[in-house]
Amino acid sequence: MKRTEIKDLLERADFGSKVNVKGWVRTKRGSKNVSFIALNDGSTIKNVQLVVEMSPAMEPLLEKIHTGAALSVTGDLTESMGSGQKVEVHATDIEILGVANPNDYPLQPKKHSLEFLREKAHLRYRTNTFSAIARIRHAMIFAIHKFFNDRGFYNIHSPIITGSDAEGAGEMFQVTTLDLNNIPKNEEGKADFQTDFFGKATNLTVSGQLEAELAALALSKVYTFGPTFRAENSNTTRHLAEFWMIEPEVAFCDINDDMDLAEDMLKYVIRYALDNCKDDLEFLSKRLLDEEKNKKADERSMELIEKLNFVLDNDFERITYTEAIQILRNSKPNKKKRFQFVIDGWGADLQSEHERYLVEKHFKKPVILTDYPKEIKAFYMKQNDDGKTVRAMDVLFPQIGEIIGGSQREEEYDKLATRMKEMDIPEESMWWYLETRKFGTVPHAGFGLGFERLILFLTGMGNIRDVIPFPRTPLNCEF
Ligand code: ATP
Numbered sequence: 210m211k212r213t214e215i216k217d218l219l220e221r222a223d224f225g226s227k228v229n230v231k232g233w234v235r236t237k238r239g240s241k242n243v244s245f246i247a248l249n250d251g252s253t254i255k256n257v258q259l260v261v262e263m264s265p266a267m268e269p270l271l272e273k274i275h276t277g278a279a280l281s282v283t284g285d286l287t288e289s290m291g292s293g294q295k296v297e298v299h300a301t302d303i304e305i306l307g308v309a310n311p312n313d314y315p316l317q318p319k320k321h322s323l324e325f326l327r328e329k330a331h332l333r334y335r336t337n338t339f340s341a342i343a344r345i346r347h348a349m350i351f352a353i354h355k356f357f358n359d360r361g362f363y364n365i366h367s368p369i370i371t372g373s374d375a376e377g378a379g380e381m382f383q384v385t386t387l388d389l390n391n392i393p394k395n396e397e398g399k400a401d402f403q404t405d406f407f408g409k410a411t412n413l414t415v416s417g418q419l420e421a422e423l424a425a426l427a428l429s430k431v432y433t434f435g436p437t438f439r440a441e442n443s444n445t446t447r448h449l450a451e452f453w454m455i456e457p458e459v460a461f462c463d464i465n466d467d468m469d470l471a472e473d474m475l476k477y478v479i480r481y482a483l484d485n486c487k488d489d490l491e492f493l494s495k496r497l498l499d500e501e502k503n504k505k506a507d508e509r510s511m512e513l514i515e516k517l518n519f520v521l522d523n524d525f526e527r528i529t530y531t532e533a534i535q536i537l538r539n540s541k542p543n544k545k546k547r548f549q550f551v552i553d554g555w556g557a558d559l560q561s562e563h564e565r566y567l568v569e570k571h572f573k574k575p576v577i578l579t580d581y582p583k584e585i586k587a588f589y590m591k592q593n594d595d596g597k598t599v600r601a602m603d604v605l606f607p608q609i610g611e612i613i614g615g616s617q618r619e620e621e622y623d624k625l626a627t628r629m630k631e632m633d634i635p636e637e638s639m640w641w642y643l644e645t646r647k648f649g650t651v652p653h654a655g656f657g658l659g660f661e662r663l664i665l666f667l668t669g670m671g672n673i674r675d676v677i678p679f680p681r682t683p684l685n686c687e688f
């Protein structure tokens with residue numbers, strides 16, 4: 210018999226029909242005469258209730274069914290008398306596809322800590338929390354592609370192995386086939402990469418932007434959506450060593466258009482989640498309330514769905530870095546030295562505590578900061594006439610801090626070349642990038658959205674390790 214997915218089954222009302230469902234047991238309870246099994250197949254966060262009446266044929270089967278077992282169940286679709294569900298299946302035939310021994314199976318029908326589940330990452334998809342996150346991740350991947358496709362952007366595959374280390378010096382993972390126990394040396398006694406696979410030193414990419422720029426200067430509107438790698442040894446709840454990034458790049462576009470695009474995109478995907486991931490968001494909202502029930506009222510986060518709507522309902526506040534520094538210097542936590550990094554002058558890089566203060570306490574809405582000091586930003590950002598600042602724009606969100614980093618790019622050859630010299634970026638490895646400023650250069654801009662930071666925000670989870678299936682962080686690459 211053809212299988213019906215639980216998501217579809219729960220919508221049906223043709224009571225009396227024979228149906229087949231397949232899935233994994235979440236719970237089994239019952240009495241001598243009747244057992245109730247909650248079955249989940251991942252198509253929805255909801256389980257279907259199976260009602261099994263005890264019989265000589267069923268008894269030995271039921272004894273083998275425990276949380277985690279995989280079943281194929283045929284039965285009659287029945288209107289449910291119980292609360293919480295409209296339909297249930299009265300099982301007439303059960304096949305155990307795979308048993309799960311309760312003495313070994315780590316996921317029991319009780320609450321497990323997120324830390325425990327991180328150590329069971331191979332099984333944690335089977336919990337409500339992680340299956341909800343997986344479905345939301347999928348919906349967001351789809352929504353992002355749809356957003357750009359509907360607006361005439363082309364998706365570009367930028368390379369994962371790169372020969373330039375312009376952006377990530379010191380934070381890159383090297384890619385090599387050299388024998389690390391017997392490294393060939395050149396005359397200077399240094400590793401001889403001429404004998405390496407590519408004939409030069411190579412790394413995993415930290416961003417697809419530079420290549421996206423090349424494409425934008427021909428196709429006008431492009432975006433990348435790929436994995437990026439950063440060997441930064443920052444053990445925070447917002448950093449991964451391997452994460453996914455969305456990087457649109459647009460020709461004939463300045464920093465204001467860039468901010469509009471970022472705001473439109475974030476609002477579009479958040480609305481998409483509200484429209485398409487209702488059950489999962491409601492579950493995650495309850496999870497968050499439960500997790501924070503012992504916190505003081507003023508330390509609790511905003512209710513999840515309210516928070517998402519709140520972003521939709523507000524125009525993002527757009528201010529300059531210089532204005533932000535003014536606000537921060539005069540702020541209470543700065544004066545009382547409650548910030549870990551006290552702001553005492555113009556030029557300091559902002560930490561997430563400052564970003565969150567601006568968003569959560571001062572403006573009480575998402576903020577876009579622009580025109581940062583050139584010293585704390587990348588070489589390719591468009592220089593302002595003041596000689597001090599660049600046309601950068603960072604989007605700051607509640608709970609997360611920086612969710613997007615972007616800029617208008619320097620399109621003038623001389624200015625770019627000079628800045629590269631000042632920052633010791635070797636022209637030999639970047640000649641192809643510079644050439645675009647010689648041949649038909651135009652104003653252009655783009656940004657990078659960290660996909661996992663978006664998912665953190667949407668799910669209300671507190672740790673970025675819980676919104677990617679198999680997190681890579683310092684000293685952690687088990688699964
Ligand atoms: P941060 O200051 O938070 O480390 P960044 O300035 O290094 O961020 P960018 O280089 O501008 O970030 O990267 C663009 C976006 O990628 C960021 O806005 C953020 O959303 C995301 N991002 C950056 N580093 C990481 C990381 N290690 N793990 C997950 N996401 C990241």
Ligand code: MN
Nearest residue numbers: 439441443448
């Ligand atoms: Mn960083």
